[in-house]
Amino acid sequence: MNRGKFITIDGVEGAGKSTQIDLVCEHLIEKGIKVVRTREPGGTEVGEKIRSVLLDVENQEMHSDTELLLMFSSRNELIQNKIIPALEEGCWVVSDRFTDASFAYQGGGRMLNLERISKLADWVLGDFKPDLTFLLDVTVEVGMQRIETRAAKDRIELEERAFFERVRSVFIQRSEAFPERIKLIDATASVNDIQSKIRVLIDSL
Numbered sequence: 001m002n003r004g005k006f007i008t009i010d011g012v013e014g015a016g017k018s019t020q021i022d023l024v025c026e027h028l029i030e031k032g033i034k035v036v037r038t039r040e041p042g043g044t045e046v047g048e049k050i051r052s053v054l055l056d057v058e059n060q061e062m063h064s065d066t067e068l069l070l071m072f073s074s075r076n077e078l079i080q081n082k083i084i085p086a087l088e089e090g091c092w093v094v095s096d097r098f099t100d101a102s103f104a105y106q107g108g109g110r111m112l113n114l115e116r117i118s119k120l121a122d123w124v125l126g127d128f129k130p131d132l133t134f135l136l137d138v139t140v141e142v143g144m145q146r147i148e149t150r151a152a153k154d155r156i157e158l159e160e161r162a163f164f165e166r167v168r169s170v171f172i173q174r175s176e177a178f179p180e181r182i183k184l185i186d187a188t189a190s191v192n193d194i195q196s197k198i199r200v201l202i203d204s205l
């Protein structure tokens with residue numbers, strides 16, 4: 001059996017990740033591909049518990065390194081217990097956020113040293129990486145406007161605007177550093193136009 005492909009979608013809140021992932025999964029299912037959809041942090045039983053610690057607004061005192069380590073703990077659980085087994089069964093896996101988000105949020109947002117994050121990524125992932133990553137890029141302002149009507153913000157969403165500007169800029173830097181894997185998509189376009197671009201690239205896999 002052919003190993004499945006691993007696709008990740010990233011970007012700031014409100015970029016349109018969930019919207020596009022719905023359509024990506026529909027597209028793959030129409031093609032007769034088995035799909036496992038997941039998200040970070042979380043996606044496993046243990047990972048969802050870690051997620052609730054990470055996003056709990058009561059945990060304001062959490063040290064940035066602790067946040068980083070919890071993100072990678074959740075990721076390890078997801079890779080070992082969900083993503084790799086699914087790929088080996090021939091399923092395609094689509095994840096809402098992945099390692100690029102740790103560089104963007106903990107590296108950019110929290111200003112942790114990117115080299116240290118790379119070391120941790122090597123430790124947890126080794127050579128494992130997505131086959132394709134879509135970076136949905138919108139300005140922080142547009143992203144924030146789109147999620148204005150959402151219910152209460154989580155611990156990370158409560159950060160100030162400059163935090164998200166740094167997040168966006170590290171995402172963009174990574175798409176420039178890894179252009180083969182990370183495809184930057186202008187996510188201010190219409191839902192359908194964005195999805196068309198995504199489908200062309202997915203079909204090339």
Ligand SMILES: Nc1ncnc2c1ncn2[C@@H]1O[C@H](COP(=O)(O)OP(=O)(O)O)[C@@H](O)[C@H]1O
Nearest residue numbers: 012013014015016017018019146187189190191
């Ligand atoms: N291309 C788009 N243009 C305008 N609005 C969009 C677009 N994509 C998504 N939205 C809307 O923006 C909001 C946030 O989208 P969502 O997919 O939940 O983003 P994310 O998962 O990245 O936070 C939703 O209300 C959604 O309907």
Ligand SMILES: [Mg+2]
Nearest residue numbers: 017018019096
């Ligand atoms: Mg979402």
